[in-house]
Amino acid sequence: MKNRRLFWSIVERIEKLIDSGQYPPGSRLPPERELAESFEVSRPTIREAIIALEVLERVEVKTGSGVYVLEHKKQNTEHVISAFELTQARALVEGEAAALAATTISEEELARLKQTLVEMEKGINPDAADKEFHLIISTATRNNAILMAVSEFWKLRDSSPSVKVAYKGVCSQSDEKRTEEHMDIYKALESRDSQAARAAMHHHFNRLINALFEASEAKALEEVRRQTSQTRDLYSLSHLVS
Incomplete structure (x- = not known):
């Protein structure tokens, strides 16, 4: 269950990178190994995230070529x-x-x-x-x-x-x-x-x-934990008392 919650946070982080323009439509995402190292997670977690992004139609997986960013199709929020x-x-x-x-x-x-x-x-x-x-x-x-x-x-x-x-x-x-x-x-x-x-x-x-x-x-709890962890790292005093 922990790994399933974790991959959702990776999905959201990759989506933010796509939306920010770092990976524009048509561009290729870094290889699985690089993404795993960048997000400090396992490669299976990256695979789960890529599958979710593909279902969400944010990326397209081309066998033997890589993972490519798709043009985002925004839904009419009045009818979601x-x-x-x-x-x-x-x-x-x-x-x-x-x-x-x-x-x-x-x-x-x-x-x-x-x-x-x-x-x-x-x-x-x-x-x-x-x-x-x-x-x-x-x-x-x-x-x-x-x-x-x-x-x-x-x-x-x-x-x-x-x-x-x-x-x-x-x-x-x-x-x-x-x-x-x-x-x-x-x-x-x-x-x-x-x-x-x-x-x-x-x-x-x-x-x-x-x-x-x-x-x-579970997804919401994982997001709270992730945000708390980031805040803890930012304000930690452990380096002063170690």
Whole structure:
């Protein structure tokens, strides 16, 4: 957990260097070894930071060539949706979608849901299986407005850099829990139990949003520690009493 918190501070420091003009769009970042020495962290930590910067669309990794800075695409702040907002909206809409689908889902759709569970258990592209699972349920409602809403949620999840980074940090660490929660939803749908389906879907999203909060708190705590460490180094009197 400490290393995961640490790489976020490196992401922010590199972004500041990019925004300051030290590394303008089109320029190449220093090699991994030099960055590790410059920031006094391990090379794996630098790799984590580069992956996050790539997801945020701040850099592009060209195999065999290096890491290049991209032109920053600023979002319209009036329409920026956070991972927390998205998750809450999904819980509200998909909870009711599951309740409705429990009364309308076909045997064929149940079979397709079960196949996504098999794929998740075996680690066969679990993210794609996760998406298909939720879209099958939305389709099973026989309500095109619900299907459209859930489809738009997934488009946002797949296109918003900040949401992609937030979800990547928690989903990749909880594949087993995600599969168990999907199994509970499936069992409720199979039993045609609307109340149980709604509760299982809400439980699934409650765990996810709590994981997002924990990751956010860890990042904030690491930033406070970093700032405190810098202040301590600046005003330390240890050289006077040693």
